[in-house]
Amino acid sequence: MATIKDVAKLAGVGLGTASRVINKSGYVSEETAKKVLDAVKTLGYVPNETARAFVSQNNKMVALFLPSIHHAFFSELAFYIEDELDKHGYKLMLCNSDGQIKKEIAYINMLKQNKVSGIIGISYNAIENEIDHSMPIVLVDRHIGEDIPFVSSDNYGGGQLAFQILKEAGCTKFAFIGTYSKGLYTEVEKRKLGFKDAAEEAGDPYAIHIEEDPIKDQISFLNMFLTTYPDVDGVFVENDFMALNLVQLALDKNIKIPQDLSIIGFDGVKTYSPLRPKLSTIRQPVEKMGRSLVELLLKRISGEKVTPAIHPVEYIKGDTTC
Amino acid sequence: MATIKDVAKLAGVGLGTASRVINKSGYVSEETAKKVLDAVKTLGYVPNETARAFVSQNNKMVALFLPSIHHAFFSELAFYIEDELDKHGYKLMLCNSDGQIKKEIAYINMLKQNKVSGIIGISYNAIENEIDHSMPIVLVDRHIGEDIPFVSSDNYGGGQLAFQILKEAGCTKFAFIGTYSKGLYTEVEKRKLGFKDAAEEAGDPYAIHIEEDPIKDQISFLNMFLTTYPDVDGVFVENDFMALNLVQLALDKNIKIPQDLSIIGFDGVKTYSPLRPKLSTIRQPVEKMGRSLVELLLKRISGEKVTPAIHPVEYIKGDTTC
Numbered sequence: 001m002a003t004i005k006d007v008a009k010l011a012g013v014g015l016g017t018a019s020r021v022i023n024k025s026g027y028v029s030e031e032t033a034k035k036v037l038d039a040v041k042t043l044g045y046v047p048n049e050t051a052r053a054f055v056s057q058n059n060k061m062v063a064l065f066l067p068s069i070h071h072a073f074f075s076e077l078a079f080y081i082e083d084e085l086d087k088h089g090y091k092l093m094l095c096n097s098d099g100q101i102k103k104e105i106a107y108i109n110m111l112k113q114n115k116v117s118g119i120i121g122i123s124y125n126a127i128e129n130e131i132d133h134s135m136p137i138v139l140v141d142r143h144i145g146e147d148i149p150f151v152s153s154d155n156y157g158g159g160q161l162a163f164q165i166l167k168e169a170g171c172t173k174f175a176f177i178g179t180y181s182k183g184l185y186t187e188v189e190k191r192k193l194g195f196k197d198a199a200e201e202a203g204d205p206y207a208i209h210i211e212e213d214p215i216k217d218q219i220s221f222l223n224m225f226l227t228t229y230p231d232v233d234g235v236f237v238e239n240d241f242m243a244l245n246l247v248q249l250a251l252d253k254n255i256k257i258p259q260d261l262s263i264i265g266f267d268g269v270k271t272y273s274p275l276r277p278k279l280s281t282i283r284q285p286v287e288k289m290g291r292s293l294v295e296l297l298l299k300r301i302s303g304e305k306v307t308p309a310i311h312p313v314e315y316i317k318g319d320t321t322c
Numbered sequence: 323m324a325t326i327k328d329v330a331k332l333a334g335v336g337l338g339t340a341s342r343v344i345n346k347s348g349y350v351s352e353e354t355a356k357k358v359l360d361a362v363k364t365l366g367y368v369p370n371e372t373a374r375a376f377v378s379q380n381n382k383m384v385a386l387f388l389p390s391i392h393h394a395f396f397s398e399l400a401f402y403i404e405d406e407l408d409k410h411g412y413k414l415m416l417c418n419s420d421g422q423i424k425k426e427i428a429y430i431n432m433l434k435q436n437k438v439s440g441i442i443g444i445s446y447n448a449i450e451n452e453i454d455h456s457m458p459i460v461l462v463d464r465h466i467g468e469d470i471p472f473v474s475s476d477n478y479g480g481g482q483l484a485f486q487i488l489k490e491a492g493c494t495k496f497a498f499i500g501t502y503s504k505g506l507y508t509e510v511e512k513r514k515l516g517f518k519d520a521a522e523e524a525g526d527p528y529a530i531h532i533e534e535d536p537i538k539d540q541i542s543f544l545n546m547f548l549t550t551y552p553d554v555d556g557v558f559v560e561n562d563f564m565a566l567n568l569v570q571l572a573l574d575k576n577i578k579i580p581q582d583l584s585i586i587g588f589d590g591v592k593t594y595s596p597l598r599p600k601l602s603t604i605r606q607p608v609e610k611m612g613r614s615l616v617e618l619l620l621k622r623i624s625g626e627k628v629t630p631a632i633h634p635v636e637y638i639k640g641d642t643t644c
Contacts, residue, residue: 072394072593078397079418083418092417094416095414096404098405103408244596245596251598271394271593272597274563
């Protein structure tokens with residue numbers, strides 16, 4: 001938490017001057033007063049013991065940043081995070097970063113200023129330089145150093161499992177469809193890696209069809225896949241939403257599913273569960289993930305060491321695989 | 323905002339005693355001190371001018387309560403609300419009330435204690451008694467008195483429109499499927515009313531198949547509809563999720579859609595847009611609604627009078643109507 005010394009230093013004034021402005025005692029020029037007040041604002045300085053106590057007492061607040069709550073997996077995750085925080089008397093502050101690092105940094109600064117107790121973050125930006133490794137931050141699907149814990153599902157195992165299921169269903173030509181994040185290694189990458197490694201181990205041919213995240217025109221990207229790889233008969237798609245789009249495009253082109261093309265997605269969100277054809281998918285345990293994010297974060301807030309939590313996934317058979 | 327007088331009164335002590343405890347000056351018995359500190363906590367009393375200023379400066383926070391962010395329409399709405407609040411320098415505190423009035427009241431109390439600047443609420447509980455009509459609160463789809471503004475889409479017009487579309491498509495036996503909230507009159511009720519009035523005006527037969535919200539077993543409820551009303555050929559369903567469930571159940575029973583049964587939903591959320599058969603639906607302008615909720619709330623915060631905003635809906639033709 002910032003002290004009056006930090007304020008004086010940033011404002012470029014003496015301690016006495018800073019104190020006079022803050023306590024409104026004695027004369028200070030308007031210009032100097034403005035410098036001090038700006039510094040107070042920038043640092044989030046809280047003027048006295050009582051106020052500090054007040055702030056920390058009211059600070060049972062955790063910020064969650066998401067790329068977009070629009071995405072069904074993220075909104076289900078947010079639901080369980082809020083529910084678990086509530087059980088521990090914490091409130092949730094929600095930030096749709098929409099991929100903007102600027103917005104994420106704003107929340108990291110709130111944490112530095114003690115305005116929130118911790119952060120749960122889903123970020124595909126290079127936030128490493130903004131984070132001090134002692135901060136109570138837990139990330140989803142992102143590994144940025146030993147000291148910042150993360151929660152994910154077993155993405156690598158999920159990729160392997162998807163391959164095995166397609167193989168057992170009789171597919172012979174495989175493909176992975178997904179995205180990559182420039183310069184970043186995310187947990188999501190492991191879905192591809194698990195799939196690729198399993199295919200290589202089995203000695204089977206496979207294609208990798210990827211584009212930088214976020215994909216601007218997903219329909220064109222998927223159409224391109226169908227025209228480029230007409231022989232592929234088993235596809236693993238990075239997430240359910242994209243997999244569902246692929247199912248519909250293929251059906252529109254009179255490709256029979258699963259006879260001609262088997263499709264497995266990833267996420268297993270409830271939002272899509274009533275829809276047909278029911279998508280075969282690798283399900284992430286979203287409730288467990290949400291609750292374990294909170295558990296790890298609360299441990300971090302109380303200063304405990306924690307280790308990443310990696311949750312097993314499971315295959316949910318739908319109508320898009322044999 | 324609570325004053326030291328309120329604290330003294332609630333604690334059942336004199337003003338001097340309350341002051342001694344709060345300023346830690348002079349002797350007070352442990353028991354009395356506890357009473358005062360409990361009152362401070364209950365009332366969210368902020369001890370002095372500086373702290374008060376600090377709190378209000380940091381208070382650019384709005385609470386949103388939703389029945390559940392799980393619901394695609396609500397999560398899309400939350401996205402636009404957060405985006406618009408962010409433009410005005412406000413943070414969003416998210417509460418999934420999950421229908422619990424207790425949780426909603428907790429947030430209303432935070433507003434009373436000045437811990438948030440305002441509330442945007444989607445509530446199907448009887449919160450009227452908890453709300454003072456001067457409070458900066460804006461509701462979605464709920465009309466609880468002249469002084470509390472609300473934002474909704476034109477639900478009545480949407481119900482009328484759904485009937486007209488079905489009628490023009492050649493349907494002759496109509497039904498509405500939905501929910502009701504005991505003892506509450508919500509905007510959602512108007513969907514049913516608009517549909518019913520339009521059918522009566524046209525002199526056409528219609529059935530109303532409703533159950534109390536939240537429906538415990540939606541699939542049984544919908545199956546019951548299909549077996550009870552085998553002759554109905556045009557259905558308007560209260561929301562997209564339920565409409566999609568009905569589409570799948572009907573297809574499972576080899577009912578041809580739209581030849582034997584036309585189905586229109588309500589919401590028009592993006593989440594379901596890539597799915598087939600594409601649902602015909604009445605679309606609520608979710609982005610406009612989200613942004614106008616924030617606009618109205620900010621006006622309320624600055625003390626302006628506001629009037630409810632009712633947004634027009636539009637029909638989106640899919641594959642479930644002729």
